[in-house]
Amino acid sequence: MENDSHILLQDKELCRSLMLRMMLVNKFEETALSLFSQGLVHGTMHPGIGEEATAVGTTAALNKEDYMLTTHRSHGQTIGKGVDINAMMAELLGRETGTNRGRGGSMHICDFDNGILGANGILAANGPIACGAALTIKLKNIPDRVAVCFFGDGAANEGAMHEAMNLAAVWKLPVLFVLTNNTYGMSMPLEKAVNETDLTKRAIPYGMKSYECDGNDVLAVYQTVHDARAYALENGPVLIVEHTYRTAGHSKSDRNLYRTEEEIQYWKDRNPIARFKMQLIQAGMFTDEEIRQIQQQANSTIRQAVEYTLAQPQPHVQDLEYGVYAD
Numbered sequence: 001m002e003n004d005s006h007i008l009l010q011d012k013e014l015c016r017s018l019m020l021r022m023m024l025v026n027k028f029e030e031t032a033l034s035l036f037s038q039g040l041v042h043g044t045m046h047p048g049i050g051e052e053a054t055a056v057g058t059t060a061a062l063n064k065e066d067y068m069l070t071t072h073r074s075h076g077q078t079i080g081k082g083v084d085i086n087a088m089m090a091e092l093l094g095r096e097t098g099t100n101r102g103r104g105g106s107m108h109i110c111d112f113d114n115g116i117l118g119a120n121g122i123l124a125a126n127g128p129i130a131c132g133a134a135l136t137i138k139l140k141n142i143p144d145r146v147a148v149c150f151f152g153d154g155a156a157n158e159g160a161m162h163e164a165m166n167l168a169a170v171w172k173l174p175v176l177f178v179l180t181n182n183t184y185g186m187s188m189p190l191e192k193a194v195n196e197t198d199l200t201k202r203a204i205p206y207g208m209k210s211y212e213c214d215g216n217d218v219l220a221v222y223q224t225v226h227d228a229r230a231y232a233l234e235n236g237p238v239l240i241v242e243h244t245y246r247t248a249g250h251s252k253s254d255r256n257l258y259r260t261e262e263e264i265q266y267w268k269d270r271n272p273i274a275r276f277k278m279q280l281i282q283a284g285m286f287t288d289e290e291i292r293q294i295q296q297q298a299n300s301t302i303r304q305a306v307e308y309t310l311a312q313p314q315p316h317v318q319d320l321e322y323g324v325y326a327d
Helices: 002-008 012-037 052-060 075-081 085-092 126-139 159-171 199-206 218-235 261-268 272-282 288-310
Strands: 067-069 147-152 175-181 209-214 238-243
Touching: 002 218, 012 052, 012 075, 012 085, 012 218, 012 272, 012 288, 052 075, 052 175, 052 218, 052 238, 052 272, 067 126, 075 085, 085 288, 126 147, 126 159, 126 175, 159 175, 159 199, 175 199, 175 218, 199 209, 199 238, 209 218, 218 238, 218 272, 272 288
Parallel strands: 067 147, 147 175, 175 238, 209 238
Antiparallel strands: none
């Protein structure tokens, strides 16, 4: 993987895209938290600050047409896959021009044009849905397309995820089960929730190939998913375990009382963006000034998204039942 990363570091366009997208994700979530504190974001919200490389590295290795089922912590995953940031910000603030016309909020971003089939608030429920999407690919014989299912270490213990992995294996469906192991299921440390902390072993009962990578190294994530996707196209489902750390709280109301400040700071000092910046500068691919300009671009994009959103209309009462198909 070190050799692969060295080769990828020579691709300046790819590296710039990965850096920009991680910065966009980070700035989007910081801004969303600020807007929530101002009472402008309704409902709950689950930031993924610290996990930017898992979202961006994974989605950068996918095709636009690939189907993707996200988690409730999906801001980075959807931005990485190409969702319109103005529409996504409008969705968070409940505006009519949002991705779901302001009706879904933070946890339910959909964008069918980019293969984003959305998320739901039920842990592991996206696993069976990913199998359905992959079955469509197989029955229609659609070439060069996979279905991707994001889930966390907490959701890995849910029965629905095991059922989905078994079904995908039996039918040899082109599913990438992407497990973002941030070591906490809400406030529960992984080592207190499972007897075996090597989550790649979850693939063994289903005869499924597993991959793992340092989820804070965006190039390692990108290469791992690129390889896993190629394998899944020919052979069926795979499990990818990406080891990362959520420095933000589980949700907007999490006060982080179950973790020490020293633990959180340790991982903040090793966050994916700072790490990638160091890689790029040491490799001589970017100067500090060039990276500062990328950050300015990200900041400007998010600032403009907020300005756009605040000028958008609220949903109309007469359209309350739009999209409701059953009584």
